[in-house]
Amino acid sequence: MEVSRHWRLRTQRYSLVGEICPNCGVKLFPPRDVCLECEAPAKELFTFTGLGEVYSYTTIYDAPAGFERYVPYTVALVKLAEGPLVTAQLTDVAAEDVQMGMPVEMVTRKLTEDGPEGMIVYGYKFRPISLTA
Amino acid sequence: MTNVSIIGIGQTEVREHWDTSLRHLAWYAIEAALDDAITTDIDAIYVGNMLAGSLSRQDHLGALIADFAGMRGREAITVEAADASGAAALRQAVLAIQSGLVQTALVVGVEKMTDQTGSAIGHALATTLDQDYEAVQGATPAALAALMMRRYLHTYGLQLADFAGFSINAHRNAAHNPYALFRHPLPPERFAAGTLVAAPVTLFDQAPLADGAAAVIVTHSERAMDMSPHPVRIAGSALATDTLALHDRRDILWLAAAAESAQKAMRHAGITPAGIHLFELHDAYTILAALSLEACGFAPPGQGWQLARDGQIGLDGRIPISTFGGLKARGHAGGATGVYQIVELARQLRGEAGECQVPGARVGLAQSLGGSGGTAVTHVLTIDNFQPPFSAQADRF
Ligand SMILES: [Zn+2]
Numbered sequence: 001m002e003v004s005r006h007w008r009l010r011t012q013r014y015s016l017v018g019e020i021c022p023n024c025g026v027k028l029f030p031p032r033d034v035c036l037e038c039e040a041p042a043k044e045l046f047t048f049t050g051l052g053e054v055y056s057y058t059t060i061y062d063a064p065a066g067f068e069r070y071v072p073y074t075v076a077l078v079k080l081a082e083g084p085l086v087t088a089q090l091t092d093v094a095a096e097d098v099q100m101g102m103p104v105e106m107v108t109r110k111l112t113e114d115g116p117e118g119m120i121v122y123g124y125k126f127r128p129i130s131l132t133a
Numbered sequence: 134m135t136n137v138s139i140i141g142i143g144q145t146e147v148r149e150h151w152d153t154s155l156r157h158l159a160w161y162a163i164e165a166a167l168d169d170a171i172t173t174d175i176d177a178i179y180v181g182n183m184l185a186g187s188l189s190r191q192d193h194l195g196a197l198i199a200d201f202a203g204m205r206g207r208e209a210i211t212v213e214a215a216d217a218s219g220a221a222a223l224r225q226a227v228l229a230i231q232s233g234l235v236q237t238a239l240v241v242g243v244e245k246m247t248d249q250t251g252s253a254i255g256h257a258l259a260t261t262l263d264q265d266y267e268a269v270q271g272a273t274p275a276a277l278a279a280l281m282m283r284r285y286l287h288t289y290g291l292q293l294a295d296f297a298g299f300s301i302n303a304h305r306n307a308a309h310n311p312y313a314l315f316r317h318p319l320p321p322e323r324f325a326a327g328t329l330v331a332a333p334v335t336l337f338d339q340a341p342l343a344d345g346a347a348a349v350i351v352t353h354s355e356r357a358m359d360m361s362p363h364p365v366r367i368a369g370s371a372l373a374t375d376t377l378a379l380h381d382r383r384d385i386l387w388l389a390a391a392a393e394s395a396q397k398a399m400r401h402a403g404i405t406p407a408g409i410h411l412f413e414l415h416d417a418y419t420i421l422a423a424l425s426l427e428a429c430g431f432a433p434p435g436q437g438w439q440l441a442r443d444g445q446i447g448l449d450g451r452i453p454i455s456t457f458g459g460l461k462a463r464g465h466a467g468g469a470t471g472v473y474q475i476v477e478l479a480r481q482l483r484g485e486a487g488e489c490q491v492p493g494a495r496v497g498l499a500q501s502l503g504g505s506g507g508t509a510v511t512h513v514l515t516i517d518n519f520q521p522p523f524s525a526q527a528d529r530f
Contacts, residue, residue: 009265030266036381056287056385058279059332060271064255067271075272077280077380085380087267087280095332100287111269123269 002114006121013123014108018084020046027082048080050106052126055079059095066112078104078126092127103129135231138357138364138517141170141350142476147314147464150344155189155245156201162346162469163202163241170350172360177235178202178209179226181219181242183468187257189248198241208235213468214372215261215503216417218242219347220471220510226351227370236352237360243346244467254342261504263378275339277379277505278418279331285386285420286333289435293333296419297324298441299454300337300461303416306448307458309488314343314464338419340459345466347473357517365479368496368521369402369513371395377507386435388421390509391428391500398498402513403521406430409513410494411453411481413474415502416460425500426452429511453491456481471501471510478514495519 011017018029023040027048035042057076060067067073074090076098090098091109104126113120143165145158153161159180167173178199186192195209212222219242229235246254259268262277286292300319307313319337327335357364373393376382382389399405406429414429416422423437431452432440445451457463457477460470478497480486486494496519500511515521 005265030378036376056280056284058276058283058334059329060273060276061328061332062255062273062275062330063252063271064259064268064273065252066256068252070271073271075270075276075280077284077385085385087263087270087272087378087380089270100283112271121269125270 003119006119016048016050016106016124018046018048020044027084029080029084029086048082052078052080052104054098054100054102054104055085056100057090057098074098076126089125090127091125105129135233136354137227137230137351137367138354139349139351139367139475139479140357140361140364141166141172142348142479143169144312144347144473144476145345146312147343147345147466149247151247153344155185155191155243156197158245158344158346159198159241159243160202162243162348163239166239166348166350170361172237172350175204175207175237175239175350177226177229177238178204178207179222179238179240180209180211181222181240181468181472182211183213183215183218183244183261184257185245187260188254189245214508214510216465216467217471217501217503217508217510218468220474220499220501220512221372221508223349223472223475223512224370224372224510227367230351230353236356238351239348240351240472241346241348242469242472244469245344246342246467247344267378273331274504275331275334275418278420279334280379281385281424281505282333282418282420285423288386291438294325295438295442296338296423297321298446299416299419299422300324302441302446303455303459303461306456306489307462310457310463313458313462314341315458315462334418340417340461340465343464343466345464345469345473347469347476349472349475349479363483364517365482366515366517366519367512368404368515368519368525369398369511371397371401372508372510373397374508375506377504379505386424388424388428388502388506388509390506391425391502394509394511395429395498395500398511398513400526402515403523403525404496404513405523408522409452409496409498411456411491411497413456413459413478413497413499414454415500416455417465417502421502422454425502429498429500448489448491456486456489456491474499474501475512475514482514482516
C-alpha cells in the first residue's frame with residue numbers, strides 16, 4: 001500500500017501540472033525543480049492543456065504484476081503541444097488503430113489497483129481527439 | 134596514473150539454476166577466478182547485482198558474499214546500476230586500484246532471477262524505470278525498447294526484419310559457448326515469426342533473463358605479470374549517466390550516456406573506433422545493439438542496423454559483436470551481465486576463445502547499459518603490451 005506516494009502526485013496525475021523555467025521558458029513535465037535544458041531553478045507551476053500527439057507507441061503483451069489483467073494495453077510517448085514527451089497509456093482506441101502523429105487528449109482513468117481490496121490508482125491516459133469531435 | 138590489469142576470470146553457465154542459491158552462484162564464479170589468477174590475496178570485493186532485494190529478499194550482498202567466499206573481514210559492497218551493475222562494480226574496482234589504497238580487487242556480478250517467476254520478475258524489473266512516471270503506466274523495459282524501436286523504424290523507413298541479423302549472429306556465436314543459455318541457431322524465418330512481447334519487440338529481439346555469475350580479479354599492471362601468465366590490460370574505463378526516464382531525453386534515438394562513456398574510455402586508452410577489434414555491447418534488445426553501435430562511433434545515426442544486414446558484426450566482420458552469444462543468446466543475467474562481457478573479452482584477448490575467437494584480437498570494447506541507457510559503463514581492454522596509436526589521456530573530473 002503506497003497511499004502517500006500516489007497522493008503526493010495528485011496534481012500531476014489528475015491535472016498535468018508541471019513547471020515552466022523562468023530562465024529559458026522551457027515547459028517541464030514531469031516537474032523536476034531544476035530545468036532539464038538550462039539547469040536553472042524551475043519551480044513555477046504550469047498546467048498543461050493535455051493536448052498532444054503520438055510520438056511513439058507499443059502494445060504490451062507481457063505485463064508486470066498489477067497489469068496482467070489489462071493485457072494487451074498500449075503505452076505511448078505523447079508529445080504534448082507545449083513541448084515535452086510524456087509516457088502514458090492510450091485508451092478508447094484499438095491497438096491496431098493507433099498511428100504515429102495521431103492527435104490525442106488527456107483523460108483521467110484507472111491505472112492499476114492494489115488487489116481486489118486495495119487502493120485504486122487513478123491518473124492520466126490519452127485518447128484520440130477525433131472521438132469527441 | 135596506475136594501470137590496472139585483469140589477472141583472473143571465472144563464470145558460471147547462464148541458465149535456470151534451480152538447484153543453486155545466489156550465494157553459491159557467486160562463489161562458483163569467484164572460485165573459478167581465484168583458480169585462474171593463482172591468488173587468494175584479495176583486498177576488496179565489489180558485488181554487481183540488480184534485483185536480489187526484490188527477487189530473493191536479500192540485500193547486503195557485500196557482507197554475505199565476502200563471508201561465504203571465506204573472505205570475512207574484507208572491504209565489500211554492492212554496486213547497483215540496473216543491468217549495468219556488474220560493469221559499474223568493475224569501474225569501482227578500477228578507481229580503487231588507481232587510488233593506490235587497494236592492491237587487488239575482486240569483482241563479482243551475480244543475479245538470481247528464478248527465485249521468482251513471470252509477472253513478479255516483471256514487477257521487479259520495473260523498479261529500474263522511473264516508478265512515478267513510467268512504471269505506474271504499466272511500462273516495462275521491453276516497452277521502452279519498443280518505443281525506441283517504433284520511432285527508429287518510422288524515422289528511417291525500416292521493418293522489424295531489418296534487425297534480424299543481430300539475433301541470428303548472437304545465436305550463431307553462442308552455439309560454441311558452453312556457458313551460453315541458447316546454443317541453437319536462429320533461422321531467419323523464425324525471427325520473423327517471433328511472439329510479441331511489446332510490439333514491435335518480439336521474443337527474438339529480447340535477451341532472455343536467467344541466473345548467472347561472473348567474476349574478475351584486477352590489480353596493478355606492474356604486479357599482474359607475477360600473478361597471471363596472460364594479464365589483460367584495462368586501458369580505458371568510464372561511466373556516464375543520462376536521464377532515467379526515456380521521455381526526458383532530447384532525442385530518444387541517441388544513447389547519450391553510451392556515447393559519453395565510450396568517448397571517455399577510448400580517449401583514456403588512446404584509441405578510436407577504427408582501432409577496436411571487437412565490441413561486446415548491450416544487446417538486451419536488438420534496437421539497443423543498433424543504437425549502441427551508433428553512439429560508440431561505429432555507424433552514423435540511423436545506420437547501425439546496416440552493420441548487421443551486411444554481415445559486418447560476425448567473427449570475421451569489420452566489428453564483431455556478441456562473440457560468445459551476447460545478452461541475446463549467452464543469456465542476460467541482470468547485474469552479472471557486465472562482468473560476463475569482461476570475462477569474454479579477456480578470453481578473446483588471451484586467444485582462448487576457441488570457435489568464438491576473433492582472429493588477431495588485441496583491443497576490445499565492452500559496454501553495459503542500465504535500463505534504456507540511464508547508465509552506461511564502457512571499458513577498453515587490450516593485450517598487456519599493446520601500444521595505442523594515440524597518447525592515452527587520464528580521466529579528469
Ligand atoms: Zn531552463
